[in-house]
Amino acid sequence: xxxxxxxxxxxxxxxxxxxxxxxxxxxxxxxxxxxxxxxxxxxxxxxxxxxxxxxxxxxxxxxxxxxxxxxxxxxxxxxxxxxxxxxxxxxxxxxxxxxxxxxxxxxxxxxxxxxxxxxxxxxxxxxxxxxxxxxxxxxxxxxxxxxxxxxxxxxxxxxxxxxxxxxxxxxxxxxxxxxxxxxxxxxxxxxxxxxxxxxxxxxxxxxxxxxxxxxxxxxxxxxxxxxxxxxxxxxxxxxxxxxxxxxxxxxxxxxxxxxxxxxxxxxxxxxxxxxxxxxxxxxxxxxxxxxxxxxxxxxxxxxxxxxxxxxxxxxxxxxxxxxxxxxxxxxxxxxxxxxxxxxxxxxxxxxxxxxxxxxxxxxxxxxxxxxxxxxxxxxxxxxxxxxxxxxxx
Amino acid sequence: xxxxxxxxxxxxxxxxxxxxxxxxxxxxxxxxxxxxxxxxxxxxxxxxxxxxxxxxxxxxxxxxxxxxxxxxxxxxxxxxxxxxxxxxxxxxxxxxxxxxxxxxxxxxxxxxxxxxxxxxxxxxxxxxxxxxxxxxxxxxxxxxxxxxxxxxxxxxxxxxxxxxxxxxxxxxxxxxxxxxxxxxxxxxxxxxxxxxxxxxxxxxxxxxxxxxxxxxxxxxxxxxxxxxxxxxxxxxxxxxxxxxxxxxxxxxxxxxxxxxxxxxxxxxxxxxxxxxxxxxxxxxxxxxxxxxxxxxxxxxxxxxxxxxxxx
Numbered sequence: 001x002x003x004x005x006x007x008x009x010x011x012x013x014x015x016x017x018x019x020x021x022x023x024x025x026x027x028x029x030x031x032x033x034x035x036x037x038x039x040x041x042x043x044x045x046x047x048x049x050x051x052x053x054x055x056x057x058x059x060x061x062x063x064x065x066x067x068x069x070x071x072x073x074x075x076x077x078x079x080x081x082x083x084x085x086x087x088x089x090x091x092x093x094x095x096x097x098x099x100x101x102x103x104x105x106x107x108x109x110x111x112x113x114x115x116x117x118x119x120x121x122x123x124x125x126x127x128x129x130x131x132x133x134x135x136x137x138x139x140x141x142x143x144x145x146x147x148x149x150x151x152x153x154x155x156x157x158x159x160x161x162x163x164x165x166x167x168x169x170x171x172x173x174x175x176x177x178x179x180x181x182x183x184x185x186x187x188x189x190x191x192x193x194x195x196x197x198x199x200x201x202x203x204x205x206x207x208x209x210x211x212x213x214x215x216x217x218x219x220x221x222x223x224x225x226x227x228x229x230x231x232x233x234x235x236x237x238x239x240x241x242x243x244x245x246x247x248x249x250x251x252x253x254x255x256x257x258x259x260x261x262x263x264x265x266x267x268x269x270x271x272x273x274x275x276x277x278x279x280x281x282x283x284x285x286x287x288x289x290x291x292x293x294x295x296x297x298x299x300x301x302x303x304x305x306x307x308x309x310x311x312x313x314x315x316x317x318x319x320x321x322x323x324x325x326x327x328x329x330x331x332x333x334x335x336x337x338x339x340x341x342x343x344x345x346x347x348x349x350x351x352x353x354x355x356x357x358x359x360x361x362x363x364x365x366x367x368x369x370x371x372x373x374x375x376x377x378x379x380x381x382x383x384x385x386x387x388x389x390x391x392x393x
Numbered sequence: 394x395x396x397x398x399x400x401x402x403x404x405x406x407x408x409x410x411x412x413x414x415x416x417x418x419x420x421x422x423x424x425x426x427x428x429x430x431x432x433x434x435x436x437x438x439x440x441x442x443x444x445x446x447x448x449x450x451x452x453x454x455x456x457x458x459x460x461x462x463x464x465x466x467x468x469x470x471x472x473x474x475x476x477x478x479x480x481x482x483x484x485x486x487x488x489x490x491x492x493x494x495x496x497x498x499x500x501x502x503x504x505x506x507x508x509x510x511x512x513x514x515x516x517x518x519x520x521x522x523x524x525x526x527x528x529x530x531x532x533x534x535x536x537x538x539x540x541x542x543x544x545x546x547x548x549x550x551x552x553x554x555x556x557x558x559x560x561x562x563x564x565x566x567x568x569x570x571x572x573x574x575x576x577x578x579x580x581x582x583x584x585x586x587x588x589x590x591x592x593x594x595x596x597x598x599x600x601x602x603x604x605x606x607x608x609x610x611x612x613x614x615x616x617x618x619x620x621x622x623x624x625x626x627x628x629x630x631x632x633x634x635x636x637x638x639x640x641x642x643x644x645x646x647x648x649x650x651x652x653x654x655x656x657x658x659x660x661x662x663x664x665x666x667x668x669x670x671x672x673x674x675x676x677x678x679x680x681x682x683x684x685x686x687x688x689x690x691x692x693x694x695x696x697x698x699x700x701x702x703x704x
Contacts, residue, residue, distance in 0.1 A: 292474065292478040293478060293480060293481065295443065295474070295478065296472075296478035296479070296480065297480075298443060298467070299441060299443060299467055299472035299474075299478075300467065300468070300472070300491045300492050300495065300541075301464045301465065301466070301467035301468035301469075301492060301495055302464065302495065306464075306495070311480060311482075314482050315481065
């Protein structure tokens with residue numbers, strides 16, 4: 001009899017997911033270095049724990065904040081308090097990393113580099129999950145989730161603009177190539193978004209056509225499936241020869257920027273990868289509209305266009321948007337490869353960094369890519385919820 | 394009002410509807426009865442051209458229904474189907490407003506019409522206007538489906554098993570509502586069902602379809618008294634013929650003078666219900682009241698005579 005009561009009271013006191021995340025935060029603080037110090041950008045790194053990396057009373061403040069966050073996450077505190085704790089932890093981590101970088105960096109050294117260590121990354125991981133978990137528990141409306149994203153972006157921008165992080169190695173890399181960074185960021189976003197738009201413009205009407213012709217549909221979906229299985233590196237490579245030929249022989253093609261390497265093969269490969277999910281989700285979306293609903297639209301006297309615009313598209317939209325979301329997130333990631341074929345984008349820094357074994361340069365390309373994909377996912381999830389006016393019973 | 398003129402519809406070589414001719418008068422309710430696959434739904438769907446006839450023609454108000462483009466024709470014909478077919482992404486008000494907005498009514502007129510119809514179907518407009526279909530019960534969805542069909546005040550209403558998905562009590566209520574609305578608007582209705590009881594209850598005339606052919610088209614009395622084929626007889630149910638016959642008339646037409654014991658029955662009670670009451674309450678005669686006043690009596694013997702078949 002006593003045992004179930006004990007189990008129940010233990011369940012009531014400890015939050016299982018929160019306890020796991022709290023354990024990671026505690027381990028990160030106690031057993032992993034907060035910062036890494038390198039004499040130059042490719043030399044082996046030396047770790048510094050929080051109490052070594054931070055000046056004055058800051059290690060103590062850092063420890064107190066960590067302890068509070070850990071306690072709140074373990075307890076069954078309500079979602080608001082958990083959110084406050086996780087966000088406070090993230091802001092504290094940001095401040096500590098900035099402060100640690102300034103403190104550790106030898107004055108006057110142009111070559112030394114300070115980067116966040118395993119402890120900082122682990123804590124970032126756990127606290128981000130805790131924030132996400134708290135947001136899920138709050139059951140935010142779609143617009144509420146977008147607002148949370150905007151706030152997060154604002155805080156991040158605030159950190160970047162304040163100069164608190166300017167001694168970090170990634171931002172050192174940024175400082176020496178800020179013009180190139182902004183240019184490649186736009187190229188990256190443009191490649192991802194415009195290849196998606198092209199796939200939507202081609203794929204949605206194509207899907208509506210294929211829906212009517214069953215034999216054509218099987219053939220087309222099989223072809224797109226094969227396309228999807230070609231490894232991205234290979235596809236970029238495969239496109240070089242034909243595009244070079246077109247650029248050299250078709251009048252006007254070169255003027256449009258079509259050549260063996262550059263933006264054209266990157267764009268075409270991304271477009272090709274986008275087509276299957278768009279076509280597939282559009283077909284699925286239209287198939288989800290019940291026959292009875294279609295017939296009702298006919299019987300009410302809607303023309304084919306009115307039926308499409310007023311009934312079929314609105315009902316298929318959530319499923320189509322799910323496909324668009326998958327493609328956008330996928331494209332943001334795949335656009336990195338464009339850096340290999342001269343297409344530009346953030347992949348430029350990733351591959352430069354790899355060839356120079358400069359981790360910080362890799363991160364300069366990778367971190368914004370992850371952030372963009374993350375933000376696109378959140379925005380589209382909210383849009384999908386908004387488009388789903390009717391509930392699934 | 395609606396004339397079917399030697400209408401056939403072939404699917405491949407198989408006729409779904411074979412050479413059907415019938416006339417539905419203005420303000421009548423024609424009920425088409427048949428088993429599944431009898432062609433009754435195909436026949437109905439040819440009126441608003443959801444299905445095109447292979448041969449023959451259909452006149453509505455004397456005009457061939459192919460003179461207008463299909464979508465324009467359909468805006469003038471109400472259509473209600475089993476399981477309602479409401480648009481799941483639109484509110485109740487938007488669903489009802491479908492045809493009026495296609496016809497370009499102004500917003501004020503549409504809104505007034507929506508409220509009028511909701512009230513007609515005993516649904517509080519303030520409460521139901523902005524609900525989504527999935528928030529309604531089956532009976533409510535069915536009523537909205539019929540309200541949508543009636544929204545633009547069509548002279549003709551087609552109904553395909555409109556009450557099929559409802560439980561018996563709600564179905565009976567929906568049938569009474571339909572009769573009341575038909576009376577109020579004088580709408581000409583063609584209704585398809587597999588349920589002969591429903592046909593006898595609602596129909597001005599009943600058409601019985603068997604394997605694509607119209608085997609009998611007549612007033613309910615004639616269908617019950619003289620079924621044209623064994624198929625019609627089997628639809629009526631062999632054991633219930635006397636009761637079918639009695640259910641078609643009220644006791645009002647057979648009141649005789651005299652006294653009778655016990656509580657009075659209303660004059661608009663069906664003969665069938667009166668016979669049942671007479672048996673159950675062990676009374677040879679029942680007093681009949683109209684407007685709260687006893688005006689005579691009916692006897693069990695008279696009821697039995699009315700239920701007798703032709704000799």
